Amino acid sequence: xxxxxxxAKAQPRIRTKPKAAxxxxxxxxxxxxxxxxxxxxxxxxxxxxxxxxxxxxxxxxEPEHFRPAFAAAFKAHKAEVAAIAGQTSRPTxxxxxxxxxxxxxxxxxxxxxxxxxxGTDTNEELQEIEREIAPQLAAHINAIVLNAxxxxxxxxxxxxxxxxxxxxxxxxxxxxxRLSLVRAGAKxxxxxxxxxxxxxxxxxSLATKFSQNVLKDEQSWRLVLEGERDLAGLPEAVxxxxxxxxxxxxxxxxxxxxxxITLSRSSVEPFLLFSARRDxxxxxxxxxxxxxxxxxxxxxRAITAEIVALRAEMAxxxxxxxxxxxxxxxxxxxTPAAVRDLLTAVWPAAVKRAGAERDALQRRVRAEGGNxxxxxxxxxxxxxKERKALYDVDEAATRPYFTLENVIAAAFDTASRLFGLRFxxxxxxxxxxxDVRVWExxxxxxxHVGLFLGDYFARPSKRSGAWMSGFRDQSRVAxxxxxxxxxxxxxxxxxxxxxxxxxLDDARTLFHEFGHGLHGLLSDVTYPSISxxxxxxxxxxxxxQLFEHWLMVPEVLQRFAVHYRTGKPMPQTLxxxxxxxxxxxxxxxxxxxxxxxLVDLDLHAxxxxxxxxxxxxxxxxxDDAGMPREIVMRHRIPHxxxxxGGYAAGYYSYLWSEVMDADAFAAFEEAGDAFDASTARxxxxxxxxxxxxxxxxxxxxxxxxxxPEISGVLKKRGLVG
Ligand SMILES: [Zn+2]
Numbered sequence: 001x002x003x004x005x006x007x008a009k010a011q012p013r014i015r016t017k018p019k020a021a022x023x024x025x026x027x028x029x030x031x032x033x034x035x036x037x038x039x040x041x042x043x044x045x046x047x048x049x050x051x052x053x054x055x056x057x058x059x060x061x062e063p064e065h066f067r068p069a070f071a072a073a074f075k076a077h078k079a080e081v082a083a084i085a086g087q088t089s090r091p092t093x094x095x096x097x098x099x100x101x102x103x104x105x106x107x108x109x110x111x112x113x114x115x116x117x118x119g120t121d122t123n124e125e126l127q128e129i130e131r132e133i134a135p136q137l138a139a140h141i142n143a144i145v146l147n148a149x150x151x152x153x154x155x156x157x158x159x160x161x162x163x164x165x166x167x168x169x170x171x172x173x174x175x176x177x178r179l180s181l182v183r184a185g186a187k188x189x190x191x192x193x194x195x196x197x198x199x200x201x202x203x204x205s206l207a208t209k210f211s212q213n214v215l216k217d218e219q220s221w222r223l224v225l226e227g228e229r230d231l232a233g234l235p236e237a238v239x240x241x242x243x244x245x246x247x248x249x250x251x252x253x254x255x256x257x258x259x260x261i262t263l264s265r266s267s268v269e270p271f272l273l274f275s276a277r278r279d280x281x282x283x284x285x286x287x288x289x290x291x292x293x294x295x296x297x298x299x300x301r302a303i304t305a306e307i308v309a310l311r312a313e314m315a316x317x318x319x320x321x322x323x324x325x326x327x328x329x330x331x332x333x334x335t336p337a338a339v340r341d342l343l344t345a346v347w348p349a350a351v352k353r354a355g356a357e358r359d360a361l362q363r364r365v366r367a368e369g370g371n372x373x374x375x376x377x378x379x380x381x382x383x384x385k386e387r388k389a390l391y392d393v394d395e396a397a398t399r400p401y402f403t404l405e406n407v408i409a410a411a412f413d414t415a416s417r418l419f420g421l422r423f424x425x426x427x428x429x430x431x432x433x434x435d436v437r438v439w440e441x442x443x444x445x446x447x448h449v450g451l452f453l454g455d456y457f458a459r460p461s462k463r464s465g466a467w468m469s470g471f472r473d474q475s476r477v478a479x480x481x482x483x484x485x486x487x488x489x490x491x492x493x494x495x496x497x498x499x500x501x502x503x504l505d506d507a508r509t510l511f512h513e514f515g516h517g518l519h520g521l522l523s524d525v526t527y528p529s530i531s532x533x534x535x536x537x538x539x540x541x542x543x544x545q546l547f548e549h550w551l552m553v554p555e556v557l558q559r560f561a562v563h564y565r566t567g568k569p570m571p572q573t574l575x576x577x578x579x580x581x582x583x584x585x586x587x588x589x590x591x592x593x594x595x596x597x598l599v600d601l602d603l604h605a606x607x608x609x610x611x612x613x614x615x616x617x618x619x620x621x622x623d624d625a626g627m628p629r630e631i632v633m634r635h636r637i638p639h640x641x642x643x644x645g646g647y648a649a650g651y652y653s654y655l656w657s658e659v660m661d662a663d664a665f666a667a668f669e670e671a672g673d674a675f676d677a678s679t680a681r682x683x684x685x686x687x688x689x690x691x692x693x694x695x696x697x698x699x700x701x702x703x704x705x706x707x708p709e710i711s712g713v714l715k716k717r718g719l720v721g
Contacts, residue, residue: 045069058432063125073107085150145184207644213298217291218263225259233276272380285377292638300638312609324604327649332696349719353587391581401561404500410560411514414550418680420444450483458490468516475528485520487513515547522688530692539696541657549665553674583718595633597652604649662712
């Protein structure tokens with residue numbers, strides 16, 4: 001996933017965080033609690049930084065510096081925008097668009113430091129500031145995008161764009177500026193603007209309520225396991241986590257010696273995978289899929305209905321026939337029809353494969369003497385047994401081959417061979433935590449490219465998950481600004497004197513986030529609003545998912561996946577088993593995912609969404625699609641956090657990017673070399689360096705010579721052949 005601090009440009013993009021429910025920033029303007037306080041002299045956020053490479057002077061920044069810095073940054077940005085909007089001279093690209101691109105530098109700097117720290121090394125004080133600042137930031141950005149004078153200037157330029165002698169990049173930046181203002185409601189009259197503001201405020205509070213309800217349902221339900229009979233089948237690690245859950249839940253000791261399963265994915269999924277107790281699996285699974293639908297105060301059905309209706313109303317106000325049309329207009333897919341085409345192309349093959357998988361699981365049930373039809377709560381359990389029997393892949397056997405040092409070296413080496421980058425670790429530069437490592441990135445000739453920060457280990461002050469972010473984006477509009485990119489992971493650090501060993505999944509995550517990192521580092525654009533990862537939601541995962549492919553390239557494994565004690569490369573037999581196991585259960589996984597994507601699309605494609613019954617809607621959509629009886633969609637509507645966050649009508653994006661990454665890597669396979677120089681050159685130019693300078697489809701076609709073909713992803717998931 002990628003995460004950048006809120007953009008302070010006129011194109012406020014709330015960066016999405018794939019693979020985790022994205023947080024939606026509240027749109028409700030709220031009064032600042034601390035109001036504008038005069039900053040003390042010497043606030044390091046407000047002074048010039050003389051640090052190496054212009055890194056933030058982390059050692060001098062204290063939480064108390066943020067409130068006055070934000071206040072000063074809002075004020076400065078507001079004045080800069082007012083000066084541009086209030087000009088009497090005729091709009092030019094330079095005095096309006098380029099000028100806007102140079103505004104908000106202070107706010108960006110403060111946001112970058114603040115949001116990176118609040119994600120990686122937070123504390124009570126920073127959390128309180130975050131709750132306070134988020135609505136202020138939203139209100140600040142709203143005031144800019146709904147500034148009528150500013151819009152008139154941008155719109156005037158847009159109307160004359162063909163006569164302005166603009167470069168392609170300038171033209172694109174102008175179009176994107178106008179688009180973001182229009183999408184925010186700039187073309188509406190006073191009444192329309194007011195209604196759009198009302199709707200977005202209401203949506204923000206409904207979304208908050210929705211998420212909190214899901215969390216409450218997850219926290220309030222528990223399955224208490226009493227003794228060995230209830231624990232049947234659970235491995236040590238799952239038992240340990242369940243025991244910890246019991247003591248966390250009841251510190252007074254009422255649950256002492258017991259084990260508790262909760263409805264959070266990390267608790268219930270392993271239970272469903274290993275519990276030999278069919279009755280308990282049924283109880284847990286049934287509760288899990290009813291989150292947000294349990295009746296009472298935490299029921300999300302009415303809330304969802306209101307959210308969907310408000311979105312449809314907003315889309316209509318803005319001139320779109322549905323919210324899906326509105327949302328997708330600013331994506332690579334462009335239309336609901338294109339998304340539907342993708343999903344319906346994958347669906348039949350996935351259902352067919354899932355049917356074969358079910359038959360195999362059913363045979364296993366019979367062979368074990370079971371006399372029942374496979375149900376949804378049986379699938380994971382029997383699939384896990386099947387996986388072990390067929391592939392015999394034990395995670396403990398692969399870990400010794402993936403030391404963190406070697407996986408980092410493999411990622412750097414791949415970037416070097418593909419894009420000519422060099423990495424040199426710097427010891428004496430400021431960092432925000434002692435675990436953070438810093439590398440200077442240079443090109444083949446030694447020219448400075450940027451800085452890369454790696455923050456790999458889990459700690460209590462860090463949010464869970466993995467992401468890429470930045471302290472500074474590349475641009476050239478106000479001098480040659482070089483990027484400072486950070487990758488954040490949550491690996492468990494090796495014991496004293498022992499190397500950190502990664503699972504294959506961890507290693508893949510490192511490559512994934514490093515792919516996002518390269519998208520930021522290699523950025524080669526003039527204007528900051530289109531720099532690096534500032535691309536559409538359904539394009540941003542291409543550079544990251546694509547980079548994952550190189551981890552499994554034989555010559556990379558041969559060189560870097562070596563046993564940390566013996567130095568010997570991974571045995572071919574183990575490698576073969578890992579590769580084969582990759583496609584296991586992909587019918588199930590694809591059906592589970594695609595069903596949610598389909599329901600998300602249909603839900604938001606309604607022109608009039610007033611008064612819908614979301615449960616009936618979900619049932620009908622799935623019935624029409626022919627959903628297999630034994631599989632439940634990955635996220636049912638009442639707890640589908642993605643679609644109340646930034647992924648409404650956008651859950652398809654993961655698969656969309658996957659179509660491209662599979663198809664893009666095939667270009668190297670077709671060239672017969674995973675490091676083919678001319679393919680790599682095109683990849684760098686059009687994908688990794690291009691930011692948002694081109695329409696994403698055009699960028700892809702420029703790289704590949706044709707649009708992406710779906711056959712690659714079907715092959716990758718093992719759904720054909
Ligand atoms: Zn990602």
